[in-house]
Amino acid sequence: MSELINKQNSTMSKKRRKISKDESSLWWMYIPAFTAVSLFIIYPFLNGIQISFTDWDGFSQDSNWIGLDQYKRLFSDPLTWLVVRNTLLYGVGSTFLQLTIGLLYALLLNRSIKFKALTRTIIYLPVIISPLIMGYIWVFFFAYQGGALNDVIMWLGFDPVNALGNPSVNPWIIVLVNTYQFVGISMIIYLAGLQGISKDYYEAADIDGASAFQQFKKITLPLLMPSITINVVLNLIGGLKLFDVIVSLTGGGPGNASQSMSTFMYTLYFRREDAGYAATQGVLMTFMILAISLIALIYFKRKEVEA
């Protein structure tokens, strides 16, 4: 009897060993994915750092190692500061708006009101439209001639405005359009967070006589911190990378007034045959996005711990 059990035990442990052996040999399953990502993202990215130290034009065979010259050029180029400023405006500006407006929408739609499903659908709908096309749609709205906005302005008795052609206004229009398009994602993430907060907290707060604002500040906001963190990081990365909607709304103009780092790189590479410098801009852009998202992530994660 005991022999039989021992025998069974030993086959069982053999099978167990076989399982763990099989598990550690699963690594081949991510080789195709890893190869694709290495070839099309990691290698070009590393190669870009290398090209940023050359004067390569992007087409010819010869390129010379010129050390930090492109970086010196980068930091002395007034255009760099303009496009960095715009990129920050698009990233931070739309993040701020999406965070606050998305939260207000989520708080509203988390209550038992009419038209809830309809409102949620309509707010989310722009997310699925191509940002390029979304830009064109807003051109129909903002266009100087025949634009919907100017119809209203003229009905009110004012002179029509050329909003998209005005360099001090159009970066803000880009922020607004980007916010309009993606505020639905923030809203949905907040709604998921709100649904995870237990009703008990509010009931207890009611008994203690806490006001609605106090409840929001002491219960909702702290418990919503994980959703806020995700929204901050997602919106920052999206806004700092902005490209399509700028192309269709303003084309980066007038002049270079609304260029972001993405559209500026495009101009450098294709119109001016200045690949070495474009690569330098790419390096700056990547490290900027990386640094800003990391700082935001760490800052908001800390707040989560406190809550």
Next chain:
Amino acid sequence: MKTTTKWLLSILALIISLIHFIPFYILMTTAFKDRTDFSSRWLFPDYVSFANFFDAWERANLTNAFMNSIIITVGAAVLLIFFGSMAAYPLARVKSKVNQFIFGLFVAIMVIPPLAALVPLYNLVVQMGLINTHAIAILNNFASFLPLTIFLYAGFIKSTIPKELEEAARIDGAGTVTLFFRIVFPLLKPITATILIISSVYIWNDYQFAIFFLQDSSVHTLTVTLSNFFGENQNNLNLVAAAALMASLPMIIVFLFLQKHFVSGLSSGAVKG
């Protein structure tokens, strides 16, 4: 909640919906109006005309653009589901140092803007002889959407697929390939639906890769076609609006029918992340 508050908030929701719908409304009135009709874009035409749609389809060669967009979207989505789920499985199941590093690498890649690596990527694609091919559009979209795909699959496998099930199958003698494709993959259906839908929307709407790697008109996707068409018809925006509406319609329809997958996928990914 008091009934008056409830109704006030409901009306507020309705007003917000109306404001958010304005761009779509303007798109429609513009698309349905004749070129000679200079009435305000706020007003719907009192006639029904599909002339712009036929005209735009013909002149922008939308048949070609739709075909290219469909081929690229389907191709990249199939690769994503197949190789993405396969890659996520060991990363979710086996907690070795190497796997943790690889998973971290995939997540970190999400931060790199595709355009930052554009210069060398373009060079690489030229050397591979893949410029102006469907293959490169498929591969680029596949690679850039892989990190998120793996992230979502890994989260789902960790939280919902019971390990005991796989162990039982192993004791019955199932090999890794059988185990994964016969037993695990079918259980991933909900997250597969979400990934399929979200990735299709992004690939369908891709402009950044398409504008660089698909310069020949025979391989132009909808977005590239639209941007060229806009450039040629600056003074006939009615035509552009009709083309824009047609290009967006497939994804609008998909969204309206499969809305819950968009929403549930986003929130589950968000809560677990």
